[in-house]
Structures are given as structure tokens and as C-alpha cells.
Amino acid sequence: MAKRSAKVSIAGMVLPVRLWTQRFAFLGLVLLSLTLMLFSRAEISSVSQVRLAIVDLVTPVIFVFSKPVQAMEGLVSNVERLFFLNQENQNLRESNARLIQWVEEARKLNIENATLRAQLEYVPDKRSQFVTARIVADTGGAFFHSLLINAGARQFVRRGQAVVWQGALIGRIAEVGNRTSRVLLMIDINSHIPVMVESTSDRAILAGNNTSRPVLEFLPDNSPISRGDRIVTSGHGGVYPPGLVVGTVAQATDSTVSVKPFVDWSKLNQAVILDYGLDGILPPPERVPTSALQTEVSSDLKTKQ
Incomplete structure (x- = not known):
């Protein structure tokens, strides 16, 4: 108990x-x-010393245990990079093979083109001279669209020359000063540019309408134009050289065909003025004064007598 x-x-x-x-x-x-x-x-000194001592003891252990983890991460990264490089190498090989094929095709076409030019005694287009200028002001408004550039007659800029940026058409030189010039943009309502559909060679007039989407006028009714077709200058009229890229068809309906320009107007800060030696359509011959004609006729009569 x-x-x-x-x-x-x-x-x-x-x-x-x-x-x-x-x-x-x-x-x-x-x-x-x-x-x-x-x-x-x-911040007591004894506590700090104890904490530092613990850190000194633990750090080598953490370092030793982290090594295998780092090695595994590096191995995985190297394997992923190897697969990526292998795929990229395969893509580059395929691209290189296609480029070699195109180079051979280009050589054949170049020889054929040179032979045909020689047989036809073809006169090639004149190579263009160019001047690069900076856009100093946007002089456009609600009813007109133009830019002011810092190049003028002293830089051999002339009225009517085409203005491009990154190969895409901007407009043409409308007014020329000694050091500055005004560029009439292709979207201005006063702009009318002879163009053609690159895929079909159908000709039209690109008419500005003071919006970001100029329209095609006088396009053939049976033209098989569709959205995405490239529009280039045709060279007719002798103002714009042929082949300058303008834009792509943004909308194609029975009544309206609008074009989206290649130029990004919001990022435009420079321009290239092209000189192809084009003076436009030849002006009509000057009229001979009546007195000069009478003098020439009387002299001819005296000679015959």
C-alpha cells in the first residue's frame, strides 16, 4: 500500500x-x-562576437553543401545551352544552304540580265546622289502636312526631289531655301504620286487625304488587289524614280483602297533626299515672238529670190 x-x-x-x-x-x-x-x-559587443563566431562556424558548412547544388545547376544550364546551340546550329545550316542556293540563282540571273541588256542596248537608270538631313520642325497642321529639314540649295537640294527614310518614301521637296527645305509629305492632300501594285504592275495614283491612310485612285477595275500587297512608285511623270517602296494595302473594298505607309511618322527625325537627275515632265517649248518669226520668214523669202 x-x-x-x-x-x-x-x-x-x-x-x-x-x-x-x-x-x-x-x-x-x-x-x-x-x-x-x-x-x-x-549592439552588445559580447552578443556580436557570439553571432560572428556562429557565422564563422556555419559559413564553411553552407559553402560545402552549396557546392553540389551549384555544380548541378551549372550542369543543367550547360545541357540546356547545348540543346539550344545544337538547334541553332541546325537552323543556321539550313539558312546557309538556302542562301547558297539563292547566290547561285542570283549569279545566273545577273549573267542573263547582262546579256539581255547588251543585246537590247539598254540604257540603265542613273545612280542617285543623296543628302541626309535632320528634321528641324513639323510645319504641318490640320489641313496640310509638311516637314522642315536643315538642307537647302547649298547642299544641292532641288524642288521635286524624292525624300525617303530607311528606304521608304516620305514625300518630295516642295520649297527650297539656301539652308532649309520644306518636304511635302505623301499623306498631304496636295500629294499625288504615280504608283503601282508590285505583284500585278497595275498602275494608280496615291492621293493624300490628310490622314495616315492615303488612298489609291484610278486603279483598274479588274485589278486583283488585296490586303497586304506592296505599293511602290512607278516612275511615271519623271518626278519620283521607280521602285521606291511606299507601303502596303491596308484595306481594299469596291469603293476605296487605302494604303498604310512604311514610314513611322511618330519616330521620324531624319530624312534622305535623293537626286536621280529627274526634272519631271519636260516643260512646253518657249513661244517664239511674232516679230522674230516675221524676220525669219522675210529672210527666207529673200534667200529664195
Whole structure:
């Protein structure tokens, strides 16, 4: 009986201690955390030394364990790069093979073209001279669209010359000063450019309408034009040289064919003025004064007599 009572008394003493421990364990951990935070903020030298000592001990362990992870990451990266390089190499080989084929085709066409030119005594187009200028002002408004460039007569700029940027047509020189010139944009309502559909060679007039989408006029009714077709200058009229890219067909309906220019007007800050030696359509011959005609006729009569 004495032993049983002793066991019961010991169990009765242990149970309250366990309950108190379970109740206040979480609170104790919170207090310990707050204490450590306060010590870390207090910048106590002994605490700092202990913290640095722990860091010194842990750092080599972390470094050793991180090495396999870094090696595995590097291995995975190298494998991915190897697959990427292999695919890129295959693509480059295919592109190179296609380019070699096109080079051979271009050589054959060049020889054939030279032979035909020699047989026909073909007069080639004159090579263009060009001047690059900076756009200094946008002089356009609601009813007209033009730009001012810092090149003029002193740079051999002449009225009517084509103006392009990155190979795409902008407009033409409308007015020329000594150091500046005004460019009439292709979207201006006063702009009318002879063009043609590149795929079908159907001719038309690109008419500006003061919007970002000029329209094609006088296009043949049976033209199989469709959205996305490229529009280039035809060279007719002697103002614009042939082959300058203008834009693509944005919309093609029975009543209207609008064109989206290649030029991004919002990013335009420079321009190239082309000189192909084109002076436009020849002006009519000057009229000879009546007095000069009478003098010439009388002299002819005297000679015959």
C-alpha cells in the first residue's frame, strides 16, 4: 500500500508540471525570440562576437553543401545551352544552304540580265546622289502636312526631289531655301504620286487625304488587289524614280483602297533626299515672238529670190 501511494503521489506531482510546461512553452519561445531580437538591436559587443563566431562556424558548412547544388545547376544550364546551340546550329545550316542556293540563282540571273541588256542596248537608270538631313520642325497642321529639314540649295537640294527614310518614301521637296527645305509629305492632300501594285504592275495614283491612310485612285477595275500587297512608285511623270517602296494595302473594298505607309511618322527625325537627275515632265517649248518669226520668214523669202 505504501508503494502504491508513493507512485500516486509522484504522478500527481508530475502531471501539474507537464501541464504548466505545455501552457507556457509557446510563451517562453516568444519571450526568447524577443530577447534575442533586443540583444541583436542593442549592439552588445559580447552578443556580436557570439553571432560572428556562429557565422564563422556555419559559413564553411553552407559553402560545402552549396557546392553540389551549384555544380548541378551549372550542369543543367550547360545541357540546356547545348540543346539550344545544337538547334541553332541546325537552323543556321539550313539558312546557309538556302542562301547558297539563292547566290547561285542570283549569279545566273545577273549573267542573263547582262546579256539581255547588251543585246537590247539598254540604257540603265542613273545612280542617285543623296543628302541626309535632320528634321528641324513639323510645319504641318490640320489641313496640310509638311516637314522642315536643315538642307537647302547649298547642299544641292532641288524642288521635286524624292525624300525617303530607311528606304521608304516620305514625300518630295516642295520649297527650297539656301539652308532649309520644306518636304511635302505623301499623306498631304496636295500629294499625288504615280504608283503601282508590285505583284500585278497595275498602275494608280496615291492621293493624300490628310490622314495616315492615303488612298489609291484610278486603279483598274479588274485589278486583283488585296490586303497586304506592296505599293511602290512607278516612275511615271519623271518626278519620283521607280521602285521606291511606299507601303502596303491596308484595306481594299469596291469603293476605296487605302494604303498604310512604311514610314513611322511618330519616330521620324531624319530624312534622305535623293537626286536621280529627274526634272519631271519636260516643260512646253518657249513661244517664239511674232516679230522674230516675221524676220525669219522675210529672210527666207529673200534667200529664195
